[in-house]
Every structure is written in C-alpha cells, then in structure tokens.
Amino acid sequence: MTVNHTEEDYGRLIVQGADQPGIVSRVSTVLAEQGANVVALDQSTSDPTGGRFFQRTIFHLPGLSVKLPDLELALGEKLVDDLGLSYRLVESKRHKRVAILVSKADHCLLDLLWRQRRGELRMTVPMVISNHPDLGDDVRQFGIPFFHVPVEKDKKAEAEKEQLNLLKGNVDTVVLARYMQIISGDLLDELAVPVINIHHSFLPAFMGAGPYQRAKDRGVKLVGATAHYVTEDLDEGPIIEQDVIRVSHEESVRELQRKGADVERLVLSRAVAWHCDDRVIRDGNTTVVF
Amino acid sequence: MTVNHTEEDYGRLIVQGADQPGIVSRVSTVLAEQGANVVALDQSTSDPTGGRFFQRTIFHLPGLSVKLPDLELALGEKLVDDLGLSYRLVESKRHKRVAILVSKADHCLLDLLWRQRRGELRMTVPMVISNHPDLGDDVRQFGIPFFHVPVEKDKKAEAEKEQLNLLKGNVDTVVLARYMQIISGDLLDELAVPVINIHHSFLPAFMGAGPYQRAKDRGVKLVGATAHYVTEDLDEGPIIEQDVIRVSHEESVRELQRKGADVERLVLSRAVAWHCDDRVIRDGNTTVVF
Amino acid sequence: MTVNHTEEDYGRLIVQGADQPGIVSRVSTVLAEQGANVVALDQSTSDPTGGRFFQRTIFHLPGLSVKLPDLELALGEKLVDDLGLSYRLVESKRHKRVAILVSKADHCLLDLLWRQRRGELRMTVPMVISNHPDLGDDVRQFGIPFFHVPVEKDKKAEAEKEQLNLLKGNVDTVVLARYMQIISGDLLDELAVPVINIHHSFLPAFMGAGPYQRAKDRGVKLVGATAHYVTEDLDEGPIIEQDVIRVSHEESVRELQRKGADVERLVLSRAVAWHCDDRVIRDGNTTVVF
Amino acid sequence: MTVNHTEEDYGRLIVQGADQPGIVSRVSTVLAEQGANVVALDQSTSDPTGGRFFQRTIFHLPGLSVKLPDLELALGEKLVDDLGLSYRLVESKRHKRVAILVSKADHCLLDLLWRQRRGELRMTVPMVISNHPDLGDDVRQFGIPFFHVPVEKDKKAEAEKEQLNLLKGNVDTVVLARYMQIISGDLLDELAVPVINIHHSFLPAFMGAGPYQRAKDRGVKLVGATAHYVTEDLDEGPIIEQDVIRVSHEESVRELQRKGADVERLVLSRAVAWHCDDRVIRDGNTTVVF
Known part of the structure; x- marks a missing residue:
C-alpha cells in the first residue's frame, strides 16, 4: 500500500492482536461513528484459526487534530477494552x-x-x-x-x-x-x-x-x-x-x-x-x- | 493476498465502483449481519477524491451454500441499490x-x-x-x-x-x-x-x-x-x-x-x-x- | 558464452592452471598448427599476479574425430609438459x-x-x-x-x-x-x-x-x-x-x-x-x- | 569482464571486423612479439559463418607509454592491412x-x-x-x-x-x-x-x-x-x-x-x-x- 496522504486531516490507524470474528467491522464502525472516511485499508491474518490479526487503515477526518482525543477514547474502549487488541494512531502530517x-x-x-x-x-x-x-x-x-x-x-x-x-x-x-x-x-x-x-x-x-x-x-x-x-x-x-x-x-x-x-x-x-x-x-x- | 481458503463455507466477495465514504463499513456490516466473519480483506482506491473503489474480501460463513440467496439479496440492496456499486460473490470451493x-x-x-x-x-x-x-x-x-x-x-x-x-x-x-x-x-x-x-x-x-x-x-x-x-x-x-x-x-x-x-x-x-x-x-x- | 556448436567437427578445449605470461598465445598457436580455427574464447584470471588461469575455447577442426589423438599429443606437450597446465578436450557432438x-x-x-x-x-x-x-x-x-x-x-x-x-x-x-x-x-x-x-x-x-x-x-x-x-x-x-x-x-x-x-x-x-x-x-x- | 587494471603499463586493445580463421592467434602473436602479456581476454563472434568478430584484450607491457607507437605500427600492419580489421588501443591509466x-x-x-x-x-x-x-x-x-x-x-x-x-x-x-x-x-x-x-x-x-x-x-x-x-x-x-x-x-x-x-x-x-x-x-x- 503506497498510496499516501500526508495532507491535513488524514490519519493512519494500525491495529493488531489475536484474531477473532468482526474486527474489521468493529474498526470501520468506530471510525464511521467519529465521522472518518476510510480511504485505504490493508488487512491480514497469519492463520485463519487462532492466528494474529493486522490492519492498517488510512482515513480522512475533517478536524482530525482536534478530534484526536475523542477518537483515542473510542478506540481504547472498543478495541482495547472490548477485544484486547492494541492500536497505534498517527496523524499523516506528523513526519x-x-x-x-x-x-x-x-x-x-x-x-x-x-x-x-x-x-x-x-x-x-x-x-x-x-x-x-x-x-x-x-x-x-x-x-x-x-x-x-x-x-x-x-x-x-x-x-x-x-x-x-x-x-x-x-x-x-x-x-x-x-x-x-x-x-x-x-x-x-x-x-x-x-x-x-x-x-x-x-x-x-x-x-x-x-x-x-x-x-x-x-x-x-x-x-x-x-x-x-x-x-x-x-x-x-x-x-x-x-x-x-x-x-x-x-x-x-x-x-x-x-x-x-x-x-x-x-x-x-x-x-x-x-x-x-x-x-x-x-x-x-x-x-x-x- | 495469497492466503487462500478453499474449504467448505468460505467465500470471496469482490466489490467495485465509484468511491464514496463508508463503503468498507457498509460491506463489513452486511457480512456481519448475515453471520459471516471476515478472514482477509484487501481494499484500494484509485484516487482519494473521485476515484474508483475496489475491495476483495474473504469470509467464513457456516452453511454458505444454503445462505447464498439471502446474502445475494442483502448485497443487492445495500451495495447495488443504495450505493450503485457492483459485486461478485464466489464460493471458494467452486473451482x-x-x-x-x-x-x-x-x-x-x-x-x-x-x-x-x-x-x-x-x-x-x-x-x-x-x-x-x-x-x-x-x-x-x-x-x-x-x-x-x-x-x-x-x-x-x-x-x-x-x-x-x-x-x-x-x-x-x-x-x-x-x-x-x-x-x-x-x-x-x-x-x-x-x-x-x-x-x-x-x-x-x-x-x-x-x-x-x-x-x-x-x-x-x-x-x-x-x-x-x-x-x-x-x-x-x-x-x-x-x-x-x-x-x-x-x-x-x-x-x-x-x-x-x-x-x-x-x-x-x-x-x-x-x-x-x-x-x-x-x-x-x-x-x-x- | 552461450554460443554453442554441437555439429560435427566442433570441439571445446578447457585449460586451467597457474597463471603465467603467454598462455593464450600458446593455446592459439597449438590449435592453429593443428588446423583448428578458434570460434569463441573466454578467458579469465583470478588475480593479475600469482593467480589462477582459466580458458574455454570453442574451435572448428575438419576431421576432428580422426585428428583427436594428434591434438591431444600436442596439447600434452605444449600445455602440460611445458607450462604445467591441465586441460580437457571435448567433441561438441558427444553429449x-x-x-x-x-x-x-x-x-x-x-x-x-x-x-x-x-x-x-x-x-x-x-x-x-x-x-x-x-x-x-x-x-x-x-x-x-x-x-x-x-x-x-x-x-x-x-x-x-x-x-x-x-x-x-x-x-x-x-x-x-x-x-x-x-x-x-x-x-x-x-x-x-x-x-x-x-x-x-x-x-x-x-x-x-x-x-x-x-x-x-x-x-x-x-x-x-x-x-x-x-x-x-x-x-x-x-x-x-x-x-x-x-x-x-x-x-x-x-x-x-x-x-x-x-x-x-x-x-x-x-x-x-x-x-x-x-x-x-x-x-x-x-x-x-x- | 570487470577485472580492471588501471595501473601504469596496462593497456586495452579492442579489435573488431569480419570474422575469419586465426584472428585470436594473430592478436596474441602481435602482443607477444612486442613483449606484452595478456591478462584478460573476451572474444565473441556474432555467427560462426560469415559473422562479425569482437575481442577485448587487457595486457601488461612494461614501458607501455614509450612503446605505444611501435605497437600501433605492428597492429596497423598485422590487423588492419593484412586482415581488414579495425582496432582501438587505450592506456588503462588514461581515464x-x-x-x-x-x-x-x-x-x-x-x-x-x-x-x-x-x-x-x-x-x-x-x-x-x-x-x-x-x-x-x-x-x-x-x-x-x-x-x-x-x-x-x-x-x-x-x-x-x-x-x-x-x-x-x-x-x-x-x-x-x-x-x-x-x-x-x-x-x-x-x-x-x-x-x-x-x-x-x-x-x-x-x-x-x-x-x-x-x-x-x-x-x-x-x-x-x-x-x-x-x-x-x-x-x-x-x-x-x-x-x-x-x-x-x-x-x-x-x-x-x-x-x-x-x-x-x-x-x-x-x-x-x-x-x-x-x-x-x-x-x-x-x-x-x-
């Protein structure tokens, strides 16, 4: 995935952890609820049963810098607390x-x-x-x-x-x-x-x-x-x-x-x-x- | 994406069309509502603004052969009718x-x-x-x-x-x-x-x-x-x-x-x-x- | 060197040994004296001083099969006895x-x-x-x-x-x-x-x-x-x-x-x-x- | 051939022209008569019959700079006049x-x-x-x-x-x-x-x-x-x-x-x-x- 978006209001979300049903859907929903639009998404699972899950999502969210804390809160709750995953959130403009x-x-x-x-x-x-x-x-x-x-x-x-x-x-x-x-x-x-x-x-x-x-x-x-x-x-x-x-x-x-x-x-x-x-x-x- | 799943109950869904916010989320939701679990997903957009959208999803759905008609119905409504996308649905076991x-x-x-x-x-x-x-x-x-x-x-x-x-x-x-x-x-x-x-x-x-x-x-x-x-x-x-x-x-x-x-x-x-x-x-x- | 000559009357001569002045000239002369024409030649030295010498020569000699013994004799004398080299002589037609x-x-x-x-x-x-x-x-x-x-x-x-x-x-x-x-x-x-x-x-x-x-x-x-x-x-x-x-x-x-x-x-x-x-x-x- | 010799007294000789029997031997002999030792040699023929001949020779000749005119003279006579070939002679030290x-x-x-x-x-x-x-x-x-x-x-x-x-x-x-x-x-x-x-x-x-x-x-x-x-x-x-x-x-x-x-x-x-x-x-x- 080499499409890149460095401009204002673009972010990258990396999610990883133990694979389980519904992660992709959950991530999409959290982002959509915060008003973010998925621009590109790569996902992989090391093994269909009992494997590791990896996802990199590039999204566009107007006013990203201001909305970061809310987004972090939602991700912490829906991905970390509920599903035991870990995530990394990066503003594309921050080199x-x-x-x-x-x-x-x-x-x-x-x-x-x-x-x-x-x-x-x-x-x-x-x-x-x-x-x-x-x-x-x-x-x-x-x-x-x-x-x-x-x-x-x-x-x-x-x-x-x-x-x-x-x-x-x-x-x-x-x-x-x-x-x-x-x-x-x-x-x-x-x-x-x-x-x-x-x-x-x-x-x-x-x-x-x-x-x-x-x-x-x-x-x-x-x-x-x-x-x-x-x-x-x-x-x-x-x-x-x-x-x-x-x-x-x-x-x-x-x-x-x-x-x-x-x-x-x-x-x-x-x-x-x-x-x-x-x-x-x-x-x-x-x-x-x- | 070369992880392949040819066994019973695995399917491949190809979606393409004019890009717009929320497609990934919509696809995930339709699949989840039908009881399918996303196993692998590749997504790409030709251009962040006004581009073409492409997604290949591999999912697992117990009883897929029987549930195909329902799934087709849901995809037709949520992807074709609502969003103007086209899709292709394939059972992995059918070579x-x-x-x-x-x-x-x-x-x-x-x-x-x-x-x-x-x-x-x-x-x-x-x-x-x-x-x-x-x-x-x-x-x-x-x-x-x-x-x-x-x-x-x-x-x-x-x-x-x-x-x-x-x-x-x-x-x-x-x-x-x-x-x-x-x-x-x-x-x-x-x-x-x-x-x-x-x-x-x-x-x-x-x-x-x-x-x-x-x-x-x-x-x-x-x-x-x-x-x-x-x-x-x-x-x-x-x-x-x-x-x-x-x-x-x-x-x-x-x-x-x-x-x-x-x-x-x-x-x-x-x-x-x-x-x-x-x-x-x-x-x-x-x-x-x- | 992938030019190949499998036809009648073509031969391959491989020469190797301690490098010393004049080997290329000596090999050419022996072949010429026997009536052979050099068609292709690769030569390499591992080190300009005190190195190892390698040469692969493809030649054409009408009546090669009959003249092999004479050629072997000449090579033995001029390359092995005089210069201490070793050689290998192959008729191209013998697979x-x-x-x-x-x-x-x-x-x-x-x-x-x-x-x-x-x-x-x-x-x-x-x-x-x-x-x-x-x-x-x-x-x-x-x-x-x-x-x-x-x-x-x-x-x-x-x-x-x-x-x-x-x-x-x-x-x-x-x-x-x-x-x-x-x-x-x-x-x-x-x-x-x-x-x-x-x-x-x-x-x-x-x-x-x-x-x-x-x-x-x-x-x-x-x-x-x-x-x-x-x-x-x-x-x-x-x-x-x-x-x-x-x-x-x-x-x-x-x-x-x-x-x-x-x-x-x-x-x-x-x-x-x-x-x-x-x-x-x-x-x-x-x-x-x- | 990437073995290179840029030092004093090393030269490169490029010979090309219509293929004919004995060119390799002739070049070796001219160089040997002038006191040069062949260090590396690449040779190729575009076609065994009626093709074009190419040879690149790297040689060592003590006092090369002084002896260049004599070498040129010999090459002109033995390669150009006798065999209708063209050649190029380069001192390795001249970049x-x-x-x-x-x-x-x-x-x-x-x-x-x-x-x-x-x-x-x-x-x-x-x-x-x-x-x-x-x-x-x-x-x-x-x-x-x-x-x-x-x-x-x-x-x-x-x-x-x-x-x-x-x-x-x-x-x-x-x-x-x-x-x-x-x-x-x-x-x-x-x-x-x-x-x-x-x-x-x-x-x-x-x-x-x-x-x-x-x-x-x-x-x-x-x-x-x-x-x-x-x-x-x-x-x-x-x-x-x-x-x-x-x-x-x-x-x-x-x-x-x-x-x-x-x-x-x-x-x-x-x-x-x-x-x-x-x-x-x-x-x-x-x-x-x-």
Whole structure:
C-alpha cells in the first residue's frame, strides 16, 4: 500500500492482536461513528484459526487534530477494552523524526539524505551522529546537524550515554546506516524507539569475518542486503526488506563489496520509507509489510 | 493476498465502483449481519477524491451454500441499490473451469497442466483445444480431453463456431497458451467469459514481425512476457502480470526465444493462479491485483 | 558464452592452471598448427599476479574425430609438459550422459526431462534412479528407464552399491534433483564423475530442520535456490548458479515452498545446461562460469 | 569482464571486423612479439559463418607509454592491412573525460558524481552543462565546473554552438543525464565522440507524451530504463544496458516516476562504468558488452 496522504486531516490507524470474528467491522464502525472516511485499508491474518490479526487503515477526518482525543477514547474502549487488541494512531502530517548513525561509509547515509531532500521520505532528520568525523561536511551541506561521538575501546558506556543525551526525546526512530558499532541492550531499552539496521546478506550466510572473501571463495552468484529492526540478538531481528544483485567470477572482492553497497542503500531506503509510512508492523520476530 | 481458503463455507466477495465514504463499513456490516466473519480483506482506491473503489474480501460463513440467496439479496440492496456499486460473490470451493487453447508450442500448456496436477492452481481443465493435432498425446496423459479444431484460411468463422459449441456453458475462463490465432470480437462476445493471453514483451516494444530478431539487432538486454485479458484491440488489453529475464549479446535469436519461453510460462501461470483466486479485478483497461 | 556448436567437427578445449605470461598465445598457436580455427574464447584470471588461469575455447577442426589423438599429443606437450597446465578436450557432438536421482518431488525432474525433450539441454538421460517408486510412470513416458533402489535405514551401503552398479561406466554426470538422501564420500569417490545438487537457500541461511518455517518466522522477503557440485562437505560445494524469488507475509509456509520449488527447477536446469556445455570450471571450492 | 587494471603499463586493445580463421592467434602473436602479456581476454563472434568478430584484450607491457607507437605500427600492419580489421588501443591509466549534460532532474547526475568521487567510475568530469541554472550548486560542491547554456526556442543553433565550443577537444564522451533537449545530428557529427542517453522504458513501449500515465492506465507491472548510444534516430540507438523495477496498482503516476528514477540512475551508472572501461563495443545498431 503506497498510496499516501500526508495532507491535513488524514490519519493512519494500525491495529493488531489475536484474531477473532468482526474486527474489521468493529474498526470501520468506530471510525464511521467519529465521522472518518476510510480511504485505504490493508488487512491480514497469519492463520485463519487462532492466528494474529493486522490492519492498517488510512482515513480522512475533517478536524482530525482536534478530534484526536475523542477518537483515542473510542478506540481504547472498543478495541482495547472490548477485544484486547492494541492500536497505534498517527496523524499523516506528523513526519517521523529520524536520527541516522553512521561510521565512515557514506553510501547509505547520502542516499537517505538525498531522498529526504527530494521529498521521497516522509521524515525529518534532526541529527546525524558518527563515531568518526569524516562525513561531517557531507551531512552539513544538507543543513543537518552532525555530531561526532567517538567510541573508544573500554569507554563505550560513556559514548552511549552521550548518544542517549542527544537522541532521547528528540527522535522517533534511529537508523543505523552502516554504523559499525554494536548498540547495547541498555541503550536500546532507554531509547525506546525502533532502531533499523542494514547489513549485507548472502545465500547462504557466511558467518564471521570477511564474508565477501568467503562468498567469493565459494563462487556465490548473488550478493544481497537485509534491513531489519534491531533486537538484542545482533542481526537476528525481524526483517523489513531484502534484495540481491547478480555477481560473477569476474568480480573481485572489492567489486562484490561495491555491488553490495548498491543493494544496501536501496534496501535501507525502501525499509525507512515504509517504516515512516507505518507500513511495517512488527509482530514478535516477524513483520507484516503492507 | 495469497492466503487462500478453499474449504467448505468460505467465500470471496469482490466489490467495485465509484468511491464514496463508508463503503468498507457498509460491506463489513452486511457480512456481519448475515453471520459471516471476515478472514482477509484487501481494499484500494484509485484516487482519494473521485476515484474508483475496489475491495476483495474473504469470509467464513457456516452453511454458505444454503445462505447464498439471502446474502445475494442483502448485497443487492445495500451495495447495488443504495450505493450503485457492483459485486461478485464466489464460493471458494467452486473451482473455475478453465479451457486452454494452444497451437504447437507446449511450454505454457505443460506448465499449467503440471501445476494444476500439483494442486497449485484452483481450477479444473475440462478441455484443451488446438488448431494442430501435435499436443494431443501430452494433454491426454493428464486425463484431459483434447479437441483438434483446425483453422483453415477463409474458414475461420466455421472454426470459431465449432470452438464456441465446445466452450459455451462449459467453461468460466479461456486461456490462450500461445494460441497463434486471433480471436474475433464476435467469439469474444459470445463466449462472455474472461480470456487470458500471454505474449512476449520487450523494452521498448518491437512491433510487427520477427521481434526477437529485431530486439537482437538493437542489442536488448532484457526479454519479457505480458499476460493480459483479451479485448478486441489485439494485445492491448488490461495487464495482469509481467516479468523479464536478462540476456546478452552471446545469445542467438533462438536462445532469446527459449528464455522468452521460460518467462512466458512463469508469467502465464502466475496470471492464471491469481485469476482463479479472484485476485485480479478489471477496471476499464487497467487491473487491480490483490 | 552461450554460443554453442554441437555439429560435427566442433570441439571445446578447457585449460586451467597457474597463471603465467603467454598462455593464450600458446593455446592459439597449438590449435592453429593443428588446423583448428578458434570460434569463441573466454578467458579469465583470478588475480593479475600469482593467480589462477582459466580458458574455454570453442574451435572448428575438419576431421576432428580422426585428428583427436594428434591434438591431444600436442596439447600434452605444449600445455602440460611445458607450462604445467591441465586441460580437457571435448567433441561438441558427444553429449554428456546424465543420470538423475530423485525421491518423491517431481518439479526438478520433470523440468529437466521436458527441456531435454525440447532440445534445450545437450545431454542424454540413460536412467533415472529413485529411492521411491512414485515417479516411475512420469519418467517412462519420456522413454527413459526408471530404477527403484530403496534406501532402507542401516542398509544404505547396500543401496549405494546397487546405485554404483547401475551408474558406473554408464554416466558422465549425476544430478540430484531433490534426492533426499546423503551421498557418501565413498560413493562420490567410486563414481568419479561430477555430481550436481540443488537445495533451497535463504538470506541469511536458516540452518537445520524446517528452514521455510523459520524463514517465515523472521519475515524473510526472498527465498532462493543454489545449485552446486557435491563434495563430502554436505551443501558446501562450489556454487554453479543461484537465484531468488520475492515473497511476502501473505504467503503461508506451503506457498513459500511452492515458490521455492519454482526457483529450484529454474536454477538446476540452468546449472545442468551450463555444465553440459562445459561452461563451468571448478577450481578448488569455487567456480568460473563462462 | 570487470577485472580492471588501471595501473601504469596496462593497456586495452579492442579489435573488431569480419570474422575469419586465426584472428585470436594473430592478436596474441602481435602482443607477444612486442613483449606484452595478456591478462584478460573476451572474444565473441556474432555467427560462426560469415559473422562479425569482437575481442577485448587487457595486457601488461612494461614501458607501455614509450612503446605505444611501435605497437600501433605492428597492429596497423598485422590487423588492419593484412586482415581488414579495425582496432582501438587505450592506456588503462588514461581515464576518459566525460561531460554531463542535464536539465533540472538531479538523480542521474548526482549518482554519477557520487560514484566518480568514490572511485567507482574510471573517468574525469571536466564540466557539467545545463539548460537550467538549478543544479549549479550541487555540481560545484563536487569541485566540478558548471556551465549554464540556456536553450531558447528558435535559438537552438546558437545554444548548440556554445555547447560545442565548451566541449570540442575537451571531452571523450558526453552523457545525457536526463537532458531534456534533442541533440541535433549536426552537433553529434561535430562532437565526434560517443554520446550516451538514458530514458524510461516499458513493456511494451508507450510512445508519445505522458508514458507513465498511459502505462498506469493499462496496469503495467514493471517500469524500466534503457541506456543507449545516441544516434540521429532519437531513442533508437544501440542499447548498452536495461533494467526494470516492479510496480503495482497501488502506486500513483508520481510514484511510478520515482521508481523509474531509481532504475534510470542505476542503469545509466552501469552503462557509463562499462563504457569508460571500454567494455562496450558498438557494431552498427547493436552492442557487444564484455
């Protein structure tokens, strides 16, 4: 579902929970009673019996900003109290505030900033944070603040504290755009916002160091990338998007890495775009992408 | 939407028409009043203002076969009379009867028959008709009747009359699986069922005779295929599915044709599968594919 | 390089070994001295300094069958003795004899047999062997012998002995087309011909049992397949070909498996076609595919 | 063939012409006699009998710059005079000078400049010329001169004269990166360097104005892009590279255009990279891409 409505008076409602008869009807009725018109609707059930229910609804409601509290009240009563579902309500005009963390590689960062400038991503970028100073000039040319927070060995806790001070309350999402440091479980907990990561992927995976070299050593024909939400299990979180590109024996390890970078930036940009439009619903360790 | 429910008591409801506030809610209410539970729902609007509305709903209703007349009555009143919409109601357990027309090429035909035997396509194949006898043995090995209806120059009308006699009332859909004859507008009208065609496609198109040779002469790097509903404008009907495959200068015209055949059978099988599940909604000369 | 020359008097020469100056020139000269004309040539070096050299040459030599011994003599002297290279010389008209081993799944088997019948694969199929009787009728319809060799627990050695008796000397290549038994290192050694396997692949890999279920549980967006030469390290041999297909949250585990089957048959057919044309050169655990 | 050798003493030799026995051997011998070692070689013949011959050879020759005249002399004698072939000899260290022409769209331009800065493209960019001033700042941030040459109606000849003054003698290739003016045949002739263009492509083509709208009106499922050499027949020149991206009914015309832009920049960057490495050989209206 990529029809988008960012204008005044449009909202997005995400509903999820245990499946049961009549949810779609109930949601429609609540919205209709509040004067809202459904513009687009995606719905899915993981299993016809005993499965999980997911719905994303885009609606138009004149005076939405003023009527939000009443709508929240009705949804709380009819969906949460009565049916035990959970919901998320978003005004389309409120773009998510997305901080980007990077190290030295610029390909994912620049693609995000460039798309944001073109109007392709419904987000604002209040800051870019890096453990290296290298990309400062590039970032500031877009009019975006760049903060250099070095991460020294044995002083990672201090660095994470500084990152937390910068981010806490100022952002709705954090994107790791080839940020080469592991985010601790503590920082994830304290941030309490979704964190999206991108990393290279192969069929099959080549675990450990030097995956491109090892992929080449076995003659792989495809290199790919996976964008996922970060959980404490490094690189094991729910997948948002993936893609691959074809390679051959003619390409050196460095060329595999370049093609890998092309896929990474495309996959990450798509994942961030969908996340910003609330098209991605997390459910445990999997996702529904409408 | 590929979650499918072919079991007893499941139904599919397709609704389309001019968009207006409250359709989703209205459909949900009608279904709920009849005792049906919505299992899956896809909805789309071509334009937020003044657009076209499309919805595909899968529901569960104990005793569906018996309750169909009541449900039709309610839908007629609440959707057609009140809102001016049109609808289509299908019992999931009733598989579409699909006739296949072929000439001499076997790749699309065999892929369809093989997938049907595997249970991948929710259809029955009451007959295969060909203007050549060559594929008779292949078809009959699948336990399917094969009718040879030659199409002689200047006697096309007679041949079409014979085809019509075989098909009329016996099939819900006709698939042209590399059938190398043009279907007349008269036959289309009299058949009064959807007709699906597959043909090769290039970027850009190479009109006229010998398209593979001409594609090679310009160094094309992709060959593709398009599955579409047949209209009187030959090869100009609404598109159901398309795909491409990569080629290089190393490949001869014959090899381009082979790769083209691989794409054709894949694209046609996907289009037929979606059509049989009522996932494809025609709207004028375009389609919505849920 | 897919230009192929199967006619009388065409040959293929594969040369590989440690790179050194002048190999291309040396090969050309040997062929020219014997009266052969180079029709197509692919050459690659893994590293400009100290790398491995690979070359596939297609040549035309009137009276090739008679002149083979002289050509072998010249190649042995000028390439093996002088430069320490190894070579393989094949008459294009001699199609490889390929045995197919299957279990119960028919998709890879039927795609190979169908393509062979169409003339897309330069191979003959002297036999199909299965540990189950189910696919016998399908195979025999193609006029190909089918042997049922059950593999009972604790009697694997006996079964492999029977397989060896059937295969030894009768085939140039063995293809495991979803054969669900592990081939022992002993059988691999005694067969002494290349063995090609196909298996599903994901980004990243999901090791162990139930990979489709586990892939779904993490929300994967691509399922794929890998064709590779079999080595004693199960599923770790040099890769010939890979491809993927897109999936979504809407698809059940069973539907993921069906899409996986579509990729498997396509990838295996391509791998077998290239192998039969001597386009795949093994080098340790990697491949060069011309 | 993407192994590249840009270092001192590496050269590329492109040979093409009517096929005949012994060309590969002849080229190898000439290079060997001059002391050159073949590092990589790609060769292709359009047809085994009476076809066209193409070869790209990368070689290493100590002191190449000094020895160029002798090599040219030998090639002229042995390939041109004796065999009627044509050849092109390039020192790998001499990067092509590529001018970029743009209008207002920035996606193709920025992708080229960013890749050039990263070292992915073996080219220098001596200037960017535009008929609009909008992209001046973006270009100059890369340290590249930007020239604004307005093209007023009825004064196109003057504008082309100014373009010619800027370009003539200063560039080896011109890239039209979404330059929305037609280049006259006169300018093409006077420039006398290859001109590469990128444009959107569909299956099938939608000729004339508003192709994205018309593609949407027929429900296309793929949008694509084609990079080609410019000839006097607008958009009909030999194709260098093509690719597509999947779209659905959910996407508006504007979103189709955005996805189209993503394909355009990727396809153009690949085409320019291959052109700069002399991997693309034109032959009449087709190409060979090694």
